[in-house]
Amino acid sequence: MANRLAAAASPYLLQHAGNPVDWLEWGPEAFAEARRRDVPILLSVGYAACHWCHVMAHESFEDDQVAEVMNAGFVPVKVDREERPDVDAIYMAATTAMTGHGGWPMTAFLTPGGEPFFCGTYYPKVHFLRVLDAVQEAWTDRREQVLSSSATVTEALGGMARSGPSSPLDAHALDAAVTTLAGQFDPSNGGFGGAPKFPPSMALEFLLRHHGRTGSAEALRMVTETAEAMGRGGMYDQLAGGFARYSVDAEWVVPHFEKMLYDNAQLLRTYLHLWRSLSAADAAPDHGATADLAKRVVRETAEFLLRDLGTAEGAFASALDADATDEAGHSVEGLTYAWTPAQLAEALGPDDGARAAELLGVTEAGTFEHGASTLQLRSDPADPEWWEEARQRLLTARAQRPQPARDDKVVTAWNGLAIAALAEVGALLEEPRYLSAARTCAELLLDRHLVDGRLRRVSRDGVAGSAEGVAADYGDLAEGLLALHQATGEARYLHEATRLLETAVELFGDDGGFYDVAEDRVASEGLITRPRDLTDNVEPSGTSALAGALTTSAALTGSTEHRELAERAVAAAGAIARQEPRFASWTLAVAEAQLAGPLQVAVVGPPNAAGRAGLERAVRHSTSPGLVLTAGEPDAAGIPLLAQRPLVGGEAAAYVCRGFVCDRPVTTVEELTAALRR
Template sequence: MANRLASATSPYLLQHAGNPVHWQEWGEEAFAEARRRDVPVLLSVGYAACHWCHVMAHESFEDDRVAEVMNTGFVPVKVDREERPDVDAIYMNATTALTGQGGWPMTCFLTPDGDPFFCGTYYPRPQFLQLLTAVGEAWTERREEVLRSGSQITDVISRASASTPVNALDDAALTDAVTTLRSQFDAVNGGFGTAPKFPPNMVLEFLLRHHARTRGADKPDADKPDDALAMAQQTCEAMARGGMYDQLAGGFARYSVDAEWVVPHFEKMLYDNAQLLRVYLHLHRATGSALAERVARETADFLLADMRTPEGGFASALDADADGVEGLTYAWTPGQLTEVLGEDDGARAAEVLSVTDSGTFERGTSTLQLRSDPDPQWWTEARQRLLSARAERPQPARDDKVVTAWNGLTIGALAEAGALLEEPRYLEAARACADFLLATHLVEGCLRRTSRNAAVGTAAGVAADYGNLAEGLLTLHQATAEPRWLEAAGGLLEVALDRFTDGSGGFFDVADDQVSAGQLITRPKDPSDNVEPSGQSALAEALLTYAALTGSTRHREAAERAVAAAGAIARQAPRFAGWTLAVAEAVAAGPLQVAVVGDDGGELIRTVRRSDSPGLVSVAGEPDADGVPLLGDRPLVDGGPAAYVCRGFVCDRPVTTRQELERALTAGGPR
């Protein structure tokens, strides 16, 4: 046998193609070999930007002695968790059930039928060798015990995917969620909990939507809307001014290792930056914050400059390491600043950017923070000089596979940024990405999960791929009034409704044929929102938006059922149901539909786009445009532009001025 990863499309798998380990990709061939040789499968799951994955690879998988033990006693299988989130979800559930925690690299030992009987994460070389010996002995000497344990673990994780009772999220539940979040809020540093601290992307969107929906409400808890906005504002400012945000090139790292947002884990993930672009865009819309606008623009520019692939898609991640050293590209000493900027400007930059002699990171280096706004003219020049100097350093590797779900998030973020900031570059990038995904990732009517260098992978799309791409296309439709995006989104949602529903209102993570076709021991379903929307909440948002744009009660009812199916977790742990709660806010606030006709880039369109109602959808174009339901039967008024504000396709009389439109959007409109 030999290593079989050379033909993989995943950059993570290709990183291991030269290992002496006889790695195989996930699939029936690997399990058939395990049955033939009567040995366990050793499953190793990670991703290209994972620091500890690299460490374990260097320590163990590149070591001939370790490889010999692995090859002799096991069938080694390597999985990219971003390419196969279904496999990752199943065995991460097993890992957390057995150990109480999870992480990557994930190391699982499976029977030839796929049942996990021992799981863990990173192991240093000596412990890993001991573990390989112990597991091999258990398989040989205590086979029945191992098989029984694996079967029991599979049964436990299968029951966890069973249907859950529905629990609708009413106004009281949404208000209670804000109260719970306040109790977990870090009032000193922003964010939730302690270190390590992840950007709460979807929770921030929920808080902004809750503020928008309840602003000015006449109720005893009238302070709650301001409370929601205050938490969002403080967290966004703290993240943007700390070391987790790239003060030179824009874009956010994956998380902060400390509670103060000073030192990041340096990898940059596409899904984080797409979501945070939208959060800062919405914060700017709600408050007029110049900081939020700057961060939104810089993050969008980072996506276009550093993450875009030649085909028009967006790469998955930038690595945490460069030349094997974490943060090497990004950290600075005062002397390095002086070397680039000169003595006076170097000292000024060190003070502005919190770069100290002792360092805030490792080896006497500091991450760059921008705790206050410097003189803009000086900072623009200094920033560019530092960025040019940084470009000469070793650069992090890029995982350039294109993930459908994350590109869907990016399409939506860039389309909305292009519309709100009136920046055509962002809108054109969203269009190009959507064209590429529909041409490459949509195969015989169904989505594939990934592609690389325009070659589509074999892994089937999961629920999040359908939901996030559909929502991105619907946002692009609203920004452009082009019917093709609405039509394509509708087709994706039909597949999801047909092949992913669980019978109780929720959605499985994989389609109905994937347990057998994908060599899966169970059909995973996780309604929680962690670093990205769950498949269920992503589909709920897309279904709700599609319903508002088309008037489809079937899609709205499906969206409401999906929200209710995650109601229990949203009530118990709102930090892990941020997108479900955000969708619930849109359910409560809408549908609010606005059609603008005959106003090519004018005042009426800008007024609508400044509205932050969570239930609002809008399209601007010519009257009765083919394939655009919202523009049907919407004539000009006296030959001029007009806006139609509708609730459930029941419309107020058209308005023709900004003042009338603002009143119609906020007060129910003139009759």
């Protein structure tokens, strides 16, 4: 059987199409072949931007000796975790349970029925060959023991997917979560815990919302110190904008260089909300420098999304690789991004090069590898004009280096996060380009990813793949559409979001949270259990993503059903939020919105009226986590908040409401600001 990956849609699978390994994609053909040959399935899961996935591919999957052993004793199956998060979730749970840790590449050995009996992550070639021999010996000589073990693991996985006790989150629980996070906070470097350090975007958003609701100085302090450290460190691209996936050290100096769409979309929104909080009229004056930094990071990261991740069709690609290929054909991590003092001098000249090295923390010893350094901007340049010119020259020089590969598949959930961020940035900074990019992306997803009323998980070159969307795809896209509705006032996006949420409730809902996959896909996709993960890791879980979108939808439409579903979903993850708030941060952020809202503001007036624009601006600068905004003509069709909201004396007016019960309308920014503070 020859390698079957040449026709795959996933860039990660295509990276393995030339391997001597007889790879198959996940599906009925692989299971049938394993049953016919009576051999285990060797499942390898990774993603295109994964450094250690490339290492294992080069050491083992491109090696004829290893391939011969794999082909003879197994049915090798290759899966892109970003295309099939359902498959990844099931076997990552098994890997973590068996080994105590997880990661990619993930290597799992399955019975022909898909039940796991041995799991691991990255294996060097010599070790991998030993594992292959040991697994073959166990399958041949100790089959009953293997089957018994796999059945036990599979039963445990099914138990993990069942819903636990409901635990609603009240004000006391949210206060306690802030206290827990404060105990885990790194006071020297920002962030939580030690190395490696991942950008805690959802935790920061929760803390910002908590500050918006309660005025907590402690919550705001943790956000500002973390955002300052990340934005000035080596994990942030000081030349081109955008964040790497994580820092290998606790000081945010050396990143793992891959840049993921989901990180940058979430951090874009978080830095925007931080800038809004620090720019408020009652903000402390000593936060001015951090506010300026946050606004710069917002603009640079938005430009990174449009320039480096934007696809020809108008959506956003998944990631940039951690590695680039050098002249000898070797993949080298950080090759594009790290600098030596000599390289700075070559690009800028001796004097400017030395000046840049001092500003950017580039030393002869180096902060990274082989005497090279990542670029940090620990303090603002004394001469901003000089730095801007030097930055452009360094970018020009960097463009001549080998560039990282791009994983250009379009993931529904991550693009939903990008739509939400760009819509809010465009509206709050009054930058039409960002709003236009959000609208174009939304239209593409609705046109290409929505097939027969159900979402597809990914597309590439505008063509949707076969993998069905999971719960997070529906929740995150609905979140983006609702943000776009609030930014534009267009009823279409509200209606499309509501329709997606109704479908999601039907496909994924139960008596509490949400499953990650639709019930009718379990058997057809060969899944051994119906996965459900309530934890927020690097992106919102399916349950918390849907809870957030349902909360906003309820506020915009008055749907009590959506509000009740959202509250039950938050309660389903409440136990995790109480015990480990870092792993339920979006659940906590949604709970803040529920506790503070619904605070509904309807702004009515002619589209280009100066009075309407001023009122909208005042609303967008509010930091209340429960606030939603709709702006448009009075009684605009299909927008519940605008129904029976007339102009006042022929002028634009704002109606501040709770549960559609409104105060008297106001016509001045001063009156509206006072009403929002009340």
